[in-house]
Amino acid sequence: MTTRTKRPAVRFRRSASLAVAAGIATIGAIPLLAESLWFLPILPVPIAVAVWAWRAGTDVDDDGFTVRALLGSRRVSWQAVDGLVSQDGSVQARLANGHFVKLDAVRPDDIQRITALTGQ
Structure with a gap:
């Protein structure tokens, strides 16, 4: 019986700087919440961008x-x-x-x- 060795996958991803920028934007959005909870809908946007850039x-x-x-x-x-x-x-x-x-x-x-x- 022959065993086929599978080559590892090559991964193509966007630059990690996108995830870093989205992380910084997330940290920057947190102080807005101290002002008012009306800014709460802003917070998921940079989080979603960070997850997208990573995944x-x-x-x-x-x-x-x-x-x-x-x-x-x-x-x-x-x-x-x-x-x-x-x-x-x-x-x-x-x-x-x-x-x-x-x-x-x-x-x-x-x-x-x-x-x-x-x-x-």
Whole structure:
């Protein structure tokens, strides 16, 4: 029986400076609450941006890719992908059914890394 060794996934994420800036904005929003509770709806915005900046991105491995967003994720196998398309500074996967999936945080320069990893 042969054992297939799985290569680790390559993770594409946005700059960590986004999460740091959102953290600073969260700390800056706290003193507004001392003035009035009417400012309470402001606090979730920088928290959501911090979580999005930390979580959102694309994970690529031998079997396919996973696109992660703030609240969910989507897994797509390489068998369902017809090709990778670079458009307007972003990368999209063209699926066999004609739909497109945007690969978050993947730049056009990263397409070669993805094809080298997958061997396709």
